Amino acid sequence: MFDDRTDAGERLAAELERRDLDIDVVLGIPRGALPVARPVADALAADLDVVVARKLGAPGNPELALGAVASDGSVWYNDDLITRIDVSEKYLEEVRAEEADNAREKAARYRETEGLPELEGKRVAVVDDGVATGATATACLRQVQESGAEWVGLAVPVGSPRAIDELERETDEVIAVQTPADFRAVGQYYRNFGQVTDEEAIAYLDRDG
Incomplete structure (x- = not known):
């Protein structure tokens, strides 16, 4: 159980650090992923941006x-x-x-443009606050895969085992802190899973580490 998205991001960051992954860019899926992605980007000293689906x-x-x-x-x-x-x-x-x-x-x-930031030759982690069906994550991963990135991973605090298994075919690596067998919905693994507004999400992008 995560206290909130920031707690989930900190625990996800610790898992990425434990795996000694070298990440250049973290892409959060708005809106809910930005509070998760910010501590991940900070811990890995990576740039933070978004990928939208x-x-x-x-x-x-x-x-x-x-x-x-x-x-x-x-x-x-x-x-x-x-x-x-x-x-x-x-x-x-x-x-x-x-x-x-x-x-x-x-x-x-x-951001000022509709497309992704420059990802050619970079190692990229796509972050969401959780995965239920994997629909939006799959579309986002496919966009990033077309960007010329050297390595593309998906990092989430929690996900459905079935969705995680399917997403492993879409990316170089999937990192999930929890994949509970009785998964029903992302929100059940958060004590506080309130809505994130666009303004709040953008503030995480604007905040410097």
Whole structure:
């Protein structure tokens, strides 16, 4: 159990240090990952920035992830779910286009440009506050993988064992402090898991170590 996202970030940073990983850039997934990513970046003396993706919600159930799209258009689809609930190609294209626009707009709120910082030849850790389905993390990882980074890892305080296993195929290494067998939701592993506003998240980016 983590006290809050900052506590989770400090414990995640300790795990990364224990593994002696050399990280140049930490990318938090807004909004909730920024309080986690800040102590990670500070501990590793790495630059902190963001990578943005938006969930593709199912018809009538926007919290059910059909996939996710990153700000550069990188997309991941949950093909099994799409087939099971019989989602049309027309709906998928409409929601993909809408959420890609939203992702670009969100990225622009966090930095002057919509794209990623320069990552060519760098070692990059993508950080989130936890992984349930892995949809947004997958889209973010695919965007970072296309950036020319030398090494790309995913670091989270807690995650579903199934999602973590699937994400290992998307990246060089997945680091998770906890992968409980009875995982149900990220928030159950935090005593304080309140919403993070864009303004609060941006403040973590602006703060110098």
